[in-house]
Amino acid sequence: MKDSVRHHATREITRYGPGVRRDDGVGRQHALAKRSNQQQEKDKMKRMMIAGVGLAALVTLPWPANSHDKHAHESYSAGEPGNPKKPSRTIEVEMSEMAYTPSRIEVKRGEQIRFVIRNVGKEDHEFLLATTEENLKHAESMKKNPHMEHDDPNGVRLKPKKSAEIIWKFSKPGSFEYSCLIPDHRDYGMIGKVTVK
Numbered sequence: 001m002k003d004s005v006r007h008h009a010t011r012e013i014t015r016y017g018p019g020v021r022r023d024d025g026v027g028r029q030h031a032l033a034k035r036s037n038q039q040q041e042k043d044k045m046k047r048m049m050i051a052g053v054g055l056a057a058l059v060t061l062p063w064p065a066n067s068h069d070k071h072a073h074e075s076y077s078a079g080e081p082g083n084p085k086k087p088s089r090t091i092e093v094e095m096s097e098m099a100y101t102p103s104r105i106e107v108k109r110g111e112q113i114r115f116v117i118r119n120v121g122k123e124d125h126e127f128l129l130a131t132t133e134e135n136l137k138h139a140e141s142m143k144k145n146p147h148m149e150h151d152d153p154n155g156v157r158l159k160p161k162k163s164a165e166i167i168w169k170f171s172k173p174g175s176f177e178y179s180c181l182i183p184d185h186r187d188y189g190m191i192g193k194v195t196v197k
């Protein structure tokens, strides 16, 4: 089984799927205003240090920066990203500490579901649609890097009061799940069962 989940350490993602909206939390370097030569020299040193730190962070990333391209056309364990132009059934899912509502859904094989996901809790939460096997494997890597972000159509991480939509086609029969892989959240109950018949 392929691990279709990609990881980005630096991006902040608020919404996924077709019609994606994202916030890139990239800070802009302040513009250089009129300054004395001495100040400019200081700034130059500071920029060099920032560049150095950035490089070090890049080197220590557990996933290669190009993993994005590598996984671009891989398949997903719970079906496939849906087509927003085709009909879908809407299911609203609320996330809180530490549960999903509903925590169990049933869909027909081939059915397209538009998940409207809301974080009504007080902490960040995730909704990652996959097989249990894949999510457990993924949870292990999350323990090593709890702040990793996921850049994939089958998942979203939301801050409190945020919402997002995921359109998903359940093309495979079987048992799947959505869970939150922020360390301990799944163990405390953040798991929802999906049965595809």
Ligand SMILES: [Cu+2]
Pocket: 124, 125, 126, 180, 181, 182, 185, 190
């Ligand atoms: Cu959570």
